[in-house]
Amino acid sequence: MDVYGATKxxxxxxxxxxxxxxxxxxxxxxxxxxxxxxxxAGLESTPLAEFDADLLVDHRATRPRITYADGGFSDYAPPRLAVDVLKDELGNEALYFSGAEPAFGWERVAAALGGLLDDVGxxxxxxxxxxxxxxxxxRPVAIRRHGEKSGERVGPFELPASFAHLLETRLVQGGREVVGMTIPVPHYIAExxxxxAAVAGLEAVAAQAGLAVPTEELREAGREVDARIAAQIEDNPDAQRLVAGLELRYDVESPALGAASALVAEGQHMPDGDELAAAAERYLRTVTLDPSELREAGPSAGELAGPVETEPEQGPEQREHPGDPGPASPNPDGVDGPRA
Known part of the structure; x- marks a missing residue:
């Protein structure tokens, strides 16, 4: 990991x-x-540290982009795994760790990042x-938080681990304050x-890190996507039943965020994972979808519905309120280091 001294x-x-x-x-x-x-694109960025993606990232799994024009190749865009300093128009700053998941050295990368965060305080x-x-x-995208000490007993549940999961674990073990935010995406359009979902995530980040992040373009794109989805399911009974079942589940769970009691009233039927998966597969078999809008999930539709049973692992459901002020305040005396 290369650390840029001036920025540090x-x-x-x-x-x-x-x-x-x-x-x-x-x-x-x-x-x-x-x-x-x-x-x-919306915030000023200054590099603080960069990992050697050439050694850490599986280029075959995460194919870099390259441009072909006028008989030759150019503009190769290698994968990047780095920490930058973001600054918004009000002068608020945050550290930003982003990029491709490392294929190797998970423990080393997590330890190096934790050491860097300790070094800069x-x-x-x-x-x-x-x-x-x-x-x-x-329905509104409801962010699900985890990593907070809510005292609620859920799980245990096993799921495929990602580097981000390990990072959370190691940072918490190192004594850092960590909040995980899981953004739920409708499984029938997850591909x-x-x-x-991105707008909800940015609003959550803005509240948590105190950054003013522009989201209007994403909001407009979201309205267009929602309109196309509505048009495609309007005359499809299977799709309508699927969405109605999901709406029922959402509406029942929302008032009971974090509650340990049952989520449904006595005698009320809630579609289970198998029913949701079957409805999704029937929908995907019968509806004609434009690949540029809603690509077919094919054989993975059932898998995408699978998290019904593992959902409690994500912790209590939390709604984000865009109007809430973020915890951070501007740093008018802060000076960014030079770009490397």
Missing amino acids: RAVVGKGLPVVAVVDGVFDAGSTLASMRRSLE AGPVTVVHAVPLPVPHT SEYPP
Whole structure:
């Protein structure tokens, strides 16, 4: 890991919040990718540290992009795993750990990042995930927090680990304050871009890290996506039943956030994972979808519905309120280091 000294000296002692947006097992709805694009395009960025992606990232699994024009190749874009300092228009700053999931050296990378955060005296860490879950696109995206000491007993549940999961674990074990944020994406459209999930994630990051992040373009794209989904399910009874079942589940769970009691009233039927998966598969077999809008999930539809049973692992469901002020305050006397 290369650390840029000037930038490091400029952030030491500020207690800057940390946001981690790293690829993992899922990037449902291309949520993390959309969040990274918005953060990097909308905020000033100064490199603080960069890992050797040439050694750590599986280039075959995460294919870099390259341009072919006029008979030759150019503009090769290698994968990047790095820590940057983000600054918004109000002068608020945060550390931003982002990029491709390392294929090797998970423990080493987590330890190196933890050491860097200790060296600069960083503040609380927010780790963002996006997973396909049985939630309806017709309801607000409700961020699910974990890592907080709520006292609620859930699990244990086993699931495929990502580097971001390990990072959370090691940072907590190292004594850092860490909050995980899982962004649920409707499982029946998880393979397509779903901007509303990215907007919810950015709002959560803005509240947690105190950053003003532009989201209007994503909001407009989200309205267009929601309109296309509504048009495609309007005349499809299977799709309507699927969404109605998910709406029922959502509406019953929402008033009981974090409650240990039953989520349904006596005698009330709630569709289980098998029913949701079967409805999703019937829907995907019968509806004709435009690949640029809602790509077919094919044989993975059942798998995407699977998290119904593992959902409690994500912890109590929390709604984010965009109007809430973030905890961070501007640092008018802060000076960014030079770009490397």
